[in-house]
Amino acid sequence: MAHDEFSLIRQWTSRSDGQEKDGLTVGLGDDAAVFSPAPEMEVVACCDAMVETVHFLKETMSPSDIGYKAVTSNVSDVAAMGGYARYALVSIAVAPHWTPEECQGIYDGIYAACEAYNVRVIGGDTVSAPDALHLSVTVLGEVEKGRAIRRSQARPGQVVFVTGHVGSSAAGLHVLLHGDQTTVEPSGRWAKLIEAHQRPRAQVEAGRLLLESGACGALNDVSDGLASELWEIAEASAVSMCVDADKIPVREDVRAYALLSGQDPLKWAFYGGEDYQLVGTLEKSQVEAVRARFAAAGILLTVIGEVEEGKPAQPKLSLRSGDSRTDLPKAGYNHFRQRE
Template identity: 55%
Template sequence: MALDEFSRIRKWTSRSATDKGGDGLSIGIGDDAAVFGVASGMEVVACCDAMIETVHFLRRTMKPADIGYKALVSNLSDVAAMGGIPKYAMVTIGVSPTWTEEDCELVYEGIYEAAEAYGVRIIGGDTVSTPDALHLSISVLGEVERGKAIRRSGAMPGDLIFVTGNVGGSAAGLHLLLSAEEAGQRDEAAFREWAELIRKHRRPVPRIQEGRLLLTGCLRPGALNDVSDGLASELWEIAEASSALLVVEESIIPIADVTRQYALHAGKSALDWGLYGGEDYELVGTVAAGEAERMEQLFREHDCTFRVIGRVEAGEPAVWLTDAQDRKRPLPKGGYNHFSR
């Protein structure tokens, strides 16, 4: 027998039914709304993101649990990009007739897997019906030191530009999955050598620790953004918000060897994936030049990556790429526009 709305909510969110106490949460799931308090000296940081079937994901490339996992991670990454600490999440799911209750339970399995990995409590949400596709919307609430949240608008001339890890891997993984599907190759063991790319697409890592290191360990954090829509898009957002000129060295944009190898195999440009692919969820930002070496050491001590890729100059808001001879060319705007099919 099919479950009604309230039974579904109780079943899919049963792990959140008991309040643990001691983490600021007074009332969790079970009432009309949740109630929580913010620690002294902190303020709320909040974000919301949605994933819609055929627009943000395809069932043939994402398993239900991966969809839930990635939906929460994309929000956690936004909090990380402010230097914040994610604490609570609210989940709204719109279920179409093509999705079974078992499918949706697996979506929630993925959500809870990410929540447990990053110390987040599910405290509310809603479930509704949709006519044609799965709709998944997650809001994340966290906290950050009062007045200390890192913004996109903090880049200043003289700053150095950094990124916390490799870019382009998620786009390469998506290309691999789509190409395999089109070729009728559904056995993922057949392309085990590219498994890391699939993981980067399906199970990205939000750089929460890196955001905290920047906020707490840097004397003057500059700008910060997460790489959700592609490195080029995020750099342009920083340039425009900061009214600054960003100059990036093309040869040191961090792209993993496996991504370059697969791009060569597929006849594609690894650099294009790195600049415009999106969904890598690394952090890109700026720090004062005098702090870069110290931050690199601090990141290394915490097994995190900090790679300088360019500099901030005075000028009209723009982003430029330079080659080995320091010849500049404009980096066009653009980014991951999701699926239109």
């Protein structure tokens, strides 16, 4: 990339220059950033990459949406530990077919997300790429010392819960890829689904409520679909889990769109991903108390199943539908289709 272009990018990123405070000693503009976590807090660190054609298309995501989602997916990982995000490092590799205006749009989305989540960009790298645009974001957050919520603490007798609705992002993508012109209008009937796909929100407040409750066993965020997340918890905790098909919280408009388009909304919920809701386990005795706190905060929390004994080293995930139980595979639309 030519030097002038780098100067341009420095302009885009300079919005958080200066004004170091709240534990940040050195921000942008040096070899590295320097900060201290707040007293009694640990640092939470995670990293997610988004690649053009693999994770997004220009046709389905605006540049600003791409930037917003890249930050969201990382903030969501921090939320899934019960923490909150503080800082971001943004590594972007720009391919020639991206205009400066589009790149500006990506940064607009990044900074919009940073504002929404109270995150500050403290570093990164801007390079050129031969073909596809790559965006890799590292988010650093904080969590109370020794209190991060792990995947491995699901225990038999706990219930399985999920926040908000699932399957909406995958439904939105289906609208964008297969809907007709009128369908995808912002004011259209499926606007909320499209928004769920393009502008998902990380559930930081829900994660904090869960940590504060002290009742949460295991926790994951729904980046790869419910099945994958529940399997990760089952394997890390060496337990089995059973969830009820008719308890999975799917939006009414998702069900309506699925019906119209001949799709299975549960497939979107279990194998779609990018909903960035939190899924995990709760002490049964604490469910009502936690639900009350969530209700007071206006956040939906749904109990969808329970943790079971299961044979050691043979974790299992089952879907209950009426009287029948079927095994839910980790991934793969094909397996799921066989069940249908």
